[in-house]
Amino acid sequence: MDVRLLEATEDPERLICQAARNDYMEEYVGDTPFEEVMASVEGDTLAGRKETLIGHLLAHGHFGPFEHPHATFAIEGVSRSCMAQITRHRHASFDVQSMRYVEFDEEDPEPGDVYVHIPELDEAHIAGRNAEIADEYKGESDEELLDRRRERYHESIEDSFDAYNELLDLGVAPENARMVLPIGTKVNMVVSLNARMLMHVADIRSAADAQWEVREMTNQILELAGEWCPLTFEYYNEEMKGRKNRLAP
Template sequence: MSDEPRFLNDVTVELVKHSASDTDVLWAARVSTAGEQSLEEVNKDPERSKGLINYLMRDRHGSPFEHNSMTFFVSAPILVFREFMRHRVGWSYNEESGRYRELEPVFYVPGEQRKLVQEGKPGRYVFVDGTPEQHKLVTEAMEGAYRQSYAAYQEMLEAGVAREVARAVLPVGLFSTMYATCNARSLMHFLSLRTKNEQAKVPSFPQREIEMVAEKMEAAWAELMPLTHAAFVANGRVAP
């Protein structure tokens, strides 16, 4: 492991395992009227299937969207995970532990495209681009603080201090990793709150860093369940 810090301005999201398709929604919904014959109905009429999924989304019949599973690997700053784990219903998490391993010096520094200045009041604010001077200040201040904190962390470890104690000096800009497992319904709820989109019925104001994770998750999910994703978008990006 290198002691030289690395600075990243992006996150990593990988779909590592899944059992998720639009047909999972169809057979779960049709069992209410077709019973054990619901599996036979799945592939009969694609247009009817599309209409059923849209109906379920529009009228918020949510349970048929729970009969699937997706597991993502996520590498992101700790500040993202602290927000992410507010989402508890329909999610399972396992995160890298600073008690059991020496944490690597990988830190988040916003890229030039990250808007830096907040204007307005809570609930009405917007973010606007920072000046070159502000971006320079942010980069230099963060990198300097990260180097100092990681040096202190290493100094304590070398003196025999336990990892679970020494890690307290590390900032929330440190990258961590986790596996996150969800179903489509819980993912839609996450996306409705953690993405900003003009098609959304209810506006959301997510922190940009967690939105970066959400966008990558949505792209992977849209390929797995295109009819469900299209219905989610068409109905205002509201979770059923």
């Protein structure tokens, strides 16, 4: 998995502050110098005033101003399952690599190239909500268990890819042959969202009960967001992370 910031609003926190101060200023923010816009906010410097205002907005749930700055991320090599989860967020915009025009026609695909690797292939005992080893395998060593899992996982996926290639050879269109491909098949995406939505997605998808892959992807997005919009995401990570879906007012 690879996540990169493709494009983002320049100076997002200046924009957040301008939008928020607009609500309480008599003057028109459009032709007031930024230093003046921020003059009544507590702080010794402009940077300090920005920090005060952003902290105040987040602490009081005044999230509207965070809808103005946008960021666009490129994401490489997540599963179709991860894609299905993230695309449930209706205030984000997506472009998803099509399976209609991308053919997986390598003779013998390297596992890591075309489908995702899952953590249970490397660790025998990962605490998971719905994970339980059946009685018939409980006596096996960790290595035996891991070998069995790896063999079953790779074999099953490679069978699916063989069937896919055969269906293409038999004249089935890629958009129909793809029905036999596994949900672990990799996909690339481009995702755009505003800073408020990014915090909301992080609330849900970076949480301990989210699936590892969407959590890892969200954590990488959050790291890049921290470089793009530092005061906001520093406050978010220190004071708000772990909250549950606190979108209003």
